[in-house]
Amino acid sequence: MKKRTLAALVPAATVAGIALQDFVQKDHALRRNFPLIARFRYMLEAIGPELRQYIITSNDAERPFSRDQRRWVYTSAKKENNYFAFGTDNDTENSSYPIIKQATFSDVVPASPIHGHDVELPGAKVLGGPRARRHAFRPASVVNVSAMSFGSLSPQAIEAINAGAKLAGFWHNTGEGGLSDHHRQGGDLVFQIGTGYFGCRDENGNFDLGRLVDVVGSAPVRAIEIKLSQGAKPGLGGHLPGAKVNAEIARIRGVEQGKDIASPSRHTAFRNTDEMLDVVEQIADATGLPVGIKSAVGELGFWHELAGRMADGQRGVDFITVDGGEGGTGAAPLVFADNVSFPFRVGFAQVYGLFAHAGLSDRVTWIGSGKLGLPANAIVAFALGVDLVNVAREAMLAIGCIQAQRCHTDHCPTGVATQNAWLARGLDPQQKSHRLAGYVLTLRRDLLKVSEAAGVRHPAMLGPNDVEILDGDRRHRTLAEVYGYHDGWGVPGPEIVRDIDVYMSRTSCST
Secondary structure (H helix, E strand, O other): OHHHHHHHHHHHHHHHHHHHHHHHOOOOHHHHHOOOHHHHHHHHHHOHHHHHHHHHOOOOOOOOOOHHHHHHHHHHHOOOOOOOOOOOOOOOOOOEEEEEOOOOOOOOOOOOOOOOOOOOEOOOOOEOOOOOOOOOEOOOEOEEEOOOOEOOEOHHHHHHHHHHHHHHOOEEEOOOOOOOHHHOOOOEEEEEEOOOOOOOEOOOOOEOHHHHHHHHHOOOEEEEEEEOOOOOOOOOOOEEOHHHOOHHHHHHHOOOOOOOEEOOOOOOOOOOHHHHHHHHHHHHHHHOOOEEEEEEOOOOHHHHHHHHHHOOOOOOOOEEEEEOOOOOOOOOOHHHHHHOOOOHHHHHHHHHHHHHHOOOHHHOEEEEEOOOOOHHHHHHHHHHOOOEEEEOHHHHHHOOOOOOOOHHHOOOOOOOOOOOHHHHOOOOHHHHHHHHHHHHHHHHHHHHHHHHHOOOOOHHHOOOOOEEEEEOOOEEEEHHHHHOOOOOOOOOOHHHHHHHHHHHHHHHHHO
């Protein structure tokens, strides 16, 4: 009896102790005024995202990716049935959304059955071709994985992405964190140079061209991307908490273990557009690789000057990756995530328009990023003029991310965005590589089928008049009208169209 009484008293004493602690502490007024009860509020607040994700929100309500969008990525990655039944559940009477206009008649012969996954869909342009780079090439896939560094992602996640790149024939951007052993699973790479010059810096943290040549020569690097800014935090620079900077990351990046890494907001190797183009040409001459830039879009003065300095054909970037302000896998202050830089469609249209007006759009390979890993968003991007799309968060979803939004805490529950060994062990790189490959192959298939429905062989051959934006059931305008495109903008020139038409016709016949 005594033991049972004591056993009953222990929980009661514990609860009373917690209540007393709440009553006497002064940090939280709510706990002081409502001992114990206030703790339930904090608990509900902590699991609020999960409650909304699984119980409260509708299929299309949640952001950044709705339940329907996540379901499509997950089922596509697993090569399961990703169809939706009983018609759209979008609010067609009141919401704004794109409509792709199908062609009633077309000479295009379908390249593959709708249920097939092994779809070849290469880039429309030869990357580095207009500037005759020694190692110019046609990208094997119009869908590729965007920049996500080892450090922000776990070793297992990087291995899964690169092995998936090998399986499905797309490229894997290293991000600004350098090139690790985990990137060497056989997939093609794009090496990104950030403002911290990780992997290609000297002992003082300055850009070192010799080290860059060595590192890109040690792996299947196909192109080099200079990051000027990114959608998550444009103009702010990168940040990796010291908790994530283990011995391996410190070695690869050339920094001190356990200390926060804060990349500058701007480059030190060049300080203006003219100097940047000099560096681009130096890198291209030394490596033979196509060299491009990545940037979110804010003020347009830089883009005006870049187009002007490229007009004579003497110097220039081979590709431009435009990142939307709505994108971003990294953590950022709320004001940067919500209010700095234009969303993809607005930003891209402004930059592309400058180059198209100057007659330079065909001399650049255009890459879009910022939530473009969903078929409808990608089709709009292609209709606006992109040649390739890069995906980041969608790739994370394909390898297991559940949108827990814990990326900045090192407590990612699925082992994707963490350096916690116990959490990361839950991610099996071999299995997840097949999931990522399945997602990319399915997205390529859907892009091809939608293009064929619209009467063209390749999504890059779509133009801004092939897609309209509906404003409920009251008004609709073409992309050309919405974004001020002139005739001929948004589609490759005649030579590129003929080139890709012949290539896709050959692929169709072989299929």
